[in-house]
Amino acid sequence: MSGDFVKIEGVIEKILFFSDESHYCVARLKPSEGGSVVVISGTLPEVQCGETLLVEGIWQNHKAYGAQIKVNSFKSKLPSSLYGIKKFLGSGLVEGIGEVYANKIVNHFGLDTLKIIDEDSARLKEIPGVGPKRIKQIRESWQRQRCLREVVVLLRTYGVGMKNCAQIVAKYDSQSSEIIKTKPYLLAREIAGIGFKTADQIALNAGMSNESPARIEAGILYTLQTLQDEGHTLSDKNSLAELSSTNLSVPFEKCFDTIASLIEKKDLTEFENNVQLPQNAHFEKQIAHHLNVINESLSELPAIDAERALQWARDKAKIDFAKEQNSAILSALQNKVSIITGGPGTGKTTILRALCDILKAKKVSLSLAAPTGRAAQRMSESCAMPAKTIHRLLGLDPETSRFLHNDKKTLTAQFVIIDEASMLDSRLACAIFSAISETAHLLIVGDVDQLPSVGAGNVLADIINSKKFATTRLSQIFRQGKGSSIVSLSHKVLAGEKRFSEIHPCKMTELNSNDDVSFVELIDPQECMDAALELIKKFIPQKLNADFLRDVQMLVPMHRGSAGIEAFNKFLQKSLNHNKEFISCGSNIFKENDKVIQTRNNYDLDVFNGDMGIIKRIDFIADKLWVDFDGKDVEYCRSDLIDLHLAYAISVHKSQGSEFPILILPLLKQYFMLLQRNLLYTALTRAKKKIFIIGDSSALQLAISNDKAIKRKTGLMERF
Numbered sequence: 001m002s003g004d005f006v007k008i009e010g011v012i013e014k015i016l017f018f019s020d021e022s023h024y025c026v027a028r029l030k031p032s033e034g035g036s037v038v039v040i041s042g043t044l045p046e047v048q049c050g051e052t053l054l055v056e057g058i059w060q061n062h063k064a065y066g067a068q069i070k071v072n073s074f075k076s077k078l079p080s081s082l083y084g085i086k087k088f089l090g091s092g093l094v095e096g097i098g099e100v101y102a103n104k105i106v107n108h109f110g111l112d113t114l115k116i117i118d119e120d121s122a123r124l125k126e127i128p129g130v131g132p133k134r135i136k137q138i139r140e141s142w143q144r145q146r147c148l149r150e151v152v153v154l155l156r157t158y159g160v161g162m163k164n165c166a167q168i169v170a171k172y173d174s175q176s177s178e179i180i181k182t183k184p185y186l187l188a189r190e191i192a193g194i195g196f197k198t199a200d201q202i203a204l205n206a207g208m209s210n211e212s213p214a215r216i217e218a219g220i221l222y223t224l225q226t227l228q229d230e231g232h233t234l235s236d237k238n239s240l241a242e243l244s245s246t247n248l249s250v251p252f253e254k255c256f257d258t259i260a261s262l263i264e265k266k267d268l269t270e271f272e273n274n275v276q277l278p279q280n281a282h283f284e285k286q287i288a289h290h291l292n293v294i295n296e297s298l299s300e301l302p303a304i305d306a307e308r309a310l311q312w313a314r315d316k317a318k319i320d321f322a323k324e325q326n327s328a329i330l331s332a333l334q335n336k337v338s339i340i341t342g343g344p345g346t347g348k349t350t351i352l353r354a355l356c357d358i359l360k361a362k363k364v365s366l367s368l369a370a371p372t373g374r375a376a377q378r379m380s381e382s383c384a385m386p387a388k389t390i391h392r393l394l395g396l397d398p399e400t401s402r403f404l405h406n407d408k409k410t411l412t413a414q415f416v417i418i419d420e421a422s423m424l425d426s427r428l429a430c431a432i433f434s435a436i437s438e439t440a441h442l443l444i445v446g447d448v449d450q451l452p453s454v455g456a457g458n459v460l461a462d463i464i465n466s467k468k469f470a471t472t473r474l475s476q477i478f479r480q481g482k483g484s485s486i487v488s489l490s491h492k493v494l495a496g497e498k499r500f501s502e503i504h505p506c507k508m509t510e511l512n513s514n515d516d517v518s519f520v521e522l523i524d525p526q527e528c529m530d531a532a533l534e535l536i537k538k539f540i541p542q543k544l545n546a547d548f549l550r551d552v553q554m555l556v557p558m559h560r561g562s563a564g565i566e567a568f569n570k571f572l573q574k575s576l577n578h579n580k581e582f583i584s585c586g587s588n589i590f591k592e593n594d595k596v597i598q599t600r601n602n603y604d605l606d607v608f609n610g611d612m613g614i615i616k617r618i619d620f621i622a623d624k625l626w627v628d629f630d631g632k633d634v635e636y637c638r639s640d641l642i643d644l645h646l647a648y649a650i651s652v653h654k655s656q657g658s659e660f661p662i663l664i665l666p667l668l669k670q671y672f673m674l675l676q677r678n679l680l681y682t683a684l685t686r687a688k689k690k691i692f693i694i695g696d697s698s699a700l701q702l703a704i705s706n707d708k709a710i711k712r713k714t715g716l717m718e719r720f
Contacts, residue, residue: 006058014049016039025043040071054077057071080111171191183214184199213261216250233712272718283427287459291463291469297336300414309358310326342473343490346474355417371610372423372609401603414441417443422448424446426456426716451653466717489503516690553650569649598644615627624636661688666693676707676709677703
């Protein structure tokens with residue numbers, strides 16, 4: 001039997017496993033011509049229970065599911081048997097028909113049921129309990145489903161999921177199939193989640209020319225979008241034409257001419273011989289405009305004698321502030337827009353607390369915010385007053401998914417402080433700066449030497465480099481005592497030093513629990529992973545009395561590779577979490593007590609990119625799980641899990657805005673493409689009390705030597 005070819009038609013009874021990422025599916029199929037239920041497996045994008053499939057494949061034996069058909073190809077069909085029709089209608093795919101009404105309708109109309117619904121739905125009134133309202137609901141839902149099924153069939157081979165298919169139908173309705181066949185590049189531009197590569201595959205398979213205007217236009221926009229994903233907000237025309245020409249395999253001249261056409265049609269915005277996606281041009285214009293307006297407008301703060309207020313704050317804090325700290329406080333009080341930038345231990349916390357004390361004493365309406373929840377929490381603790389994420393400060397209209405506060409409805413605060421501003425991308429910076437009243441004061445605080453934002457833009461650096469706003473650079477290090485070695489090492493790395501009194505390479509057996517900085521010399525990736533596990537399971541809990549889930553975080557420079565983030569997460573999950581039951585989403589497997597991170601803003605769940613938590617409970621029947629985010633339980637259904645990832649190890653970028661008591665940082669030569677000074681500096685500054693560096697000392701030296709971080713191309717500085 002094993003290896004034999006088989007062709008069979010049947011109804012999907014139950015889906016046993018489905019991967020959202022690969023579309024690999026294991027399901028039970030009831031043959032249309034009778035006989036025992038069989039198990040089928042293979043790439044079956046978005047199949048549904050109740051769906052009738054004609055499958056071709058070969059028999060094979062699976063250790064978990066036994067004999068099954070490995071599907072090579074399949075076609076989706078409307079059911080033709082009474083059982084199949086009942087199963088299809090009873091699946092809930094057609095609104096207004098559940099299992100009860102499915103049985104009633106099929107019992108009455110028999111094999112003509114689907115024809116009746118499709119061509120003569122008024123006859124449904126023959127069924128007791130089915131009135132005009134339900135008939136209308138069934139008819140409209142059936143038409144949508146028919147359109148959706150056509151779209152699914154057309155796009156199934158391209159790996160387009162049901163969610164995107166539904167978006168296409170919602171936008172184009174009855175025109176959906178025609179759009180896919182004749183204007184596939186429109187999908188890449190108007191449907192989020194369908195990229196140029198998918199649209200290009202559809203178009204080329206349909207026989208469209210490699211040099212068709214629609215393809216070149218879509219390819220140029222895709223190239224610019226790719227540059228945006230790398231952090232750039234613009235490109236010069238020649239570079240964009242060259243890149244697009246290479247990507248599309250079409251002549252440079254055609255790409256260059258098409259760029260001019262896109263500018264004329266306003267699909268691209270021209271700026272000083274550069275081009276931008278219109279949204280990026282808008283963000284930068286608005287940032288520059290609103291900061292300039294705030295800076296030049298009158299203040300509504302009550303009268304404050306800045307020098308006397310500063311002395312009062314010094315007396316209250318019972319410390320004598322350094323010259324730089326005095327300057328920063330005075331600058332914030334005397335200027336409408338001001339910036340404070342400096343590394344760890346340079347006194348930013350002291351400045352913010354003193355400033356907040358002064359403003360609270362003067363009864364000034366004050367708002368504190370940061371890009372992430374952890375950064376806001378740290379800010380709240382250091383300033384002794386509430387701080388919010390920028391998203392929560394701006395609020396969200398659930399109906400429009402837009403911020404409640406904007407340039408039309410500004411915040412009421414008289415003084416706004418934004419911390420961890422190195423994380424601000426152009427989009428978020430535009431949103432917050434637009435929402436600040438022109439009479440308010442704005443203080444922007446951040447470490448300009450850290451990695452720039454994950455999103456496009458280089459906002460903090462561009463604002464400082466514009467030289468339009470009062471800026472205080474903090475360079476004197478104040479933090480002493482526990483953690484001071486980490487602070488000292490961070491600044492030496494930033495300065496490019498290569499010899500460190502803080503680092504003493506040693507073996508695992510030679511670790512000293514009293515050292516702030518430990519360097520375990522290892523070269524082999526697997527030895528590096530084993531060492532990390534030994535630290536987590538033995539050394540840290542026994543010698544430091546710390547809990548891994550609460551106190552320890554691994555930062556890994558690269559996602560892929562034998563010692564990348566994905567490899568570390570799988571290795572540590574397997575080694576540390578021995579729960580047998582799990583729920584899967586794509587390549588991710590989730591278990592109770594797993595450490596996880598949210599990777600995209602989800603306003604419906606009120607969780608945001610970078611929020612970290614612990615899975616507290618999984619309902620395997622309902623396909624749901626609950627994550628504890630610092631005391632707030634959030635319920636995730638299957639469709640939300642795509643944005644949840646394991647967080648035993650996270651990227652350095654994702655760690656920005658957070659501090660962790662204990663940090664583990666692997667450094668290996670296989671990370672060479674990402675080993676840069678600002679990445680190492682950012683990683684070191686995330687450690688609060690202790691850091692373990694595991695790896696190759698030559699990789700450490702490579703990171704320090706490489707200060708040629710990719711310069712982001714933006715237009716913000718010039719727009720000031």
